[in-house]
Amino acid sequence: MARPELYDFNRSTFLYAERISLEKLPDDSLVRQAHTFWRGLVEAPALPARSDFTPADIPRPVLPWLFLMEVLREPDGKLDYRYRLAGTSNVSVVSRDPTGRLASEIFKNGDRAFMLKSFDATVLEAEPTFWNAAVPHDRIEKIELWRGLFPLAEDRKTVDTLLGIAVPQSTWR
Template sequence: MPKGRHMTPVAEKDLDPRLHDMLRYWRARCRDGRLPGRCDIDPIELKALLGNILLIDVVRQADGTLRFRYRLFGTEFIFYHGRDLTGRWLDEIANVGFRDELLALYRAVVTNREMRTLSYDYLVDGLRHRFQAVLLPLATNGCEVDIVLGCGVRIAVY
């Protein structure tokens, strides 16, 4: 990956089959141009991916800015981050470059009301663990995104 860049876009056709399944699941809940809400997502139906899921609350501030807070931080992410970030604000992430890149992605999902697909790496014990992920907008009222549903899966170790 280029220096200073933590995440790169991935074409939908190149996504891992598990992420294709997640996209099919999400798209099946999009109806009449409306986004699904959190209530449309059944964790039982996503059982195989539960450890790979993030739920990020979109918190609109009085001045119009957006803040993001982890509502759910899946166990796979806890393993790679070394701690559970459930309840933590994303703008408090210490790594400024990573934080700013992540916040820009979430803002784009919210503002454009559309998914993002990406690839990123974790370094663990000298090995690079390559992940792919999808970020999917959810909206209680079908229009205004209030949660981002993320799913990331490891695709390679080298």
């Protein structure tokens, strides 16, 4: 497993990043599978809770691409996010493991504002959000990603955890 202190989390800026609808994702994408899993945990409009599932419940192809983030609410209303889990495939692709670190610490360059705003949108809307992005990569020219963020709430309303998935688009081509 990658050691985060060995890698420069400040090295890249998105080549592009845009919010998209669920319909723009390929039918067979792992992000769609993650969405189906998330929505199947509880009946809408209630939000699923982290306690509604175990790793064994997650579809096997999706599991290595997932990440879990705790939502941290500051007294001034600002939000931050602590990575609680990063799937092995996610860690392998980016050559770093963010587990235990704050999103505000990891993303320092132009990526920071976008990443925090995308997490904030998911929390504040209490709805899944979907993204299409490309980032430069150390070993290859770039990685194009599909990303989904899914809100979790122990009280079924107030988002306290984000379940996320970020998968290279080439994973299912």
